[in-house]
Amino acid sequence: MNLKLFLRVIKARLWIIVLILIGTVATTAVVTMNTPARYTAVTSMVLDFQSRGPFDQLGIPRQLASGYLATQVDIIRSRSVALKVVDSLPPASKAAAIAAFLDPEDAVAGVKVVHPRLAGELLDNLVIRPSGDSQVLNLEFISPDAPLSAAIADAFAQAYIDVSLELQVEPARRNARWFEGQLKEFRARLEEKQRLLTAFQREKGIVSIDERLDVENRRFQELSSALVEAQTNRYDVESRQLGQRHPEYLRAIERERSVQASLNRQKQRVLEIQQQRDELSLLARDVENARNTYDQALQQFSQTNMQSQFNGTNIAVLNKAALPVVPSSPDLRKNLVLAVLLGLVFGFGVAFAMELVDRRIRIAEDLTEELGVPLLASL
Numbered sequence: 001m002n003l004k005l006f007l008r009v010i011k012a013r014l015w016i017i018v019l020i021l022i023g024t025v026a027t028t029a030v031v032t033m034n035t036p037a038r039y040t041a042v043t044s045m046v047l048d049f050q051s052r053g054p055f056d057q058l059g060i061p062r063q064l065a066s067g068y069l070a071t072q073v074d075i076i077r078s079r080s081v082a083l084k085v086v087d088s089l090p091p092a093s094k095a096a097a098i099a100a101f102l103d104p105e106d107a108v109a110g111v112k113v114v115h116p117r118l119a120g121e122l123l124d125n126l127v128i129r130p131s132g133d134s135q136v137l138n139l140e141f142i143s144p145d146a147p148l149s150a151a152i153a154d155a156f157a158q159a160y161i162d163v164s165l166e167l168q169v170e171p172a173r174r175n176a177r178w179f180e181g182q183l184k185e186f187r188a189r190l191e192e193k194q195r196l197l198t199a200f201q202r203e204k205g206i207v208s209i210d211e212r213l214d215v216e217n218r219r220f221q222e223l224s225s226a227l228v229e230a231q232t233n234r235y236d237v238e239s240r241q242l243g244q245r246h247p248e249y250l251r252a253i254e255r256e257r258s259v260q261a262s263l264n265r266q267k268q269r270v271l272e273i274q275q276q277r278d279e280l281s282l283l284a285r286d287v288e289n290a291r292n293t294y295d296q297a298l299q300q301f302s303q304t305n306m307q308s309q310f311n312g313t314n315i316a317v318l319n320k321a322a323l324p325v326v327p328s329s330p331d332l333r334k335n336l337v338l339a340v341l342l343g344l345v346f347g348f349g350v351a352f353a354m355e356l357v358d359r360r361i362r363i364a365e366d367l368t369e370e371l372g373v374p375l376l377a378s379l
Contacts, residue, residue: 013354017347024343025336032335037327041149043139043157044131044318047072072137073128075167076160082119084159085152093151097122100144122152136318146324153321161315172307179301186297190290197283204276216270223263230256 010017047069075081089097098114101121127140139160141153234252242249 010348010351013351016354017344017351020347020350021340021343024346025339028335028339029332032330032332035330036144038142038144038329039146039149039324040140040142040328041146041153041321041324042319043141043153043321045137045139045157045160046316046318047135047137048314048316069130069135069137072160072164073130075163076128076137076139076156077123077126078163079116079119079123081156081159081163082123083115084162085122085155086115086119088155088159089151093148094118096145096148097143097152100148101125122156126156141321142328150321150323154317157317157320161313161317164315165313168313169308169310172304172310175304176301176308179297179304183294183297183301186290186294190287190294193283193287193290197280197287200280200283212273216266216273220263220266220270223259223266227256227259227263230259 086094086097098118102114102117122141125142127142129138129140130136131138139153139156141149141156143149143152230252234249234256237246237249237252244250
């Protein structure tokens with residue numbers, strides 16, 4: 001089909017094209033004007049995932065930013081967040097949401113039925129749009145009521161912050177409870193070790209065992225020196241050959257035996273004190289180990305307890321939802337433009353379909369094609 005024939009067909013079938021175009025545009029306009037208006041409210045949030053917190057050693061590396069944002073989107077779209085939104089809505093907003101998204105028979109059901117269904121409907125009308133490569137997330141909520149859209153968009157932002165904070169501190173809370181239980185056991189163990197040490201010191205009368213051992217060692221050295229002196233004296237008496245019954249010899253022998261006995265008793269006393277010191281050292285080491293274990297557990301408990309009570313977050317609301325003035329849908333101008341395009345396409349299609357069914361002679365070349373004889377002249 002050449003251009004001339006194309007234009008002739010359009011001219012001949014222009015009426016059907018115009019009728020279809022008018023009908024499509026009119027239908028679109030009527031449907032659009034009778035479609036309930038829906039309003040979109042947008043809340044912007046900043047996720048500063050590259051900053052350091054008081055309990056974080058490092059932020060999120062830039063190469064993991066996309067995965068982090070995807071995780072946050074999944075958290076926002078979680079049922080936990082949606083249920084928290086439902087619970088946080090004021091009574092008037094909750095009633096408006098139930099009327100807008102639930103059927104009348106569902107709206108009169110109990111809270112256990114209404115809240116989960118309403119949460120699901122809210123998620124279906126929530127759109128999350130990351131803002132390019134930035135750290136901004138836009139939460140868009142669509143509803144038939146402009147104030148309701150703004151209220152729910154802001155409620156989703158706050159619920160997301162609350163749930164993120166709970167996810168952050170809940171492991172620390174569990175750890176703090178575990179450490180709290182362990183601290184009681186460690187403290188009881190420390191007290192028992194300390195009691196055994198004190199009882200041993202009281203039983204043995206130990207105040208300062210090192211000082212006592214030094215005193216006994218000096219006494220032992222003195223007796224050792226006295227024994228050497230007594231033995232030397234005996235050797236001297238024997239060298240003079242006074243006889244074994246001589247009084248001086250007997251005194252020397254008695255002196256040596258006395259010093260030797262005192263030295264043996266002192267040696268036994270020193271050994272006993274050394275044994276006591278060893279036992280005391282073991283008991284003191286048990287006390288020290290128990291104290292170190294308790295101190296480390298106490299330090300971990302203090303840190304996890306502080307972390308469990310930390311209410312800071314790297315998420316902040318950049319812009320709260322503004323009250324939408326113009327409906328986001330339906331868009332009459334956009335729908336009319338689409339209706340014109342669709343009407344023209346459909347009209348042209350119907351026109352050429354009718355032309356194929358009801359073939360007419362439009363130009364001179366049609367005679368040559370239909371009759372198979374050359375055209376001699378045309379008027």
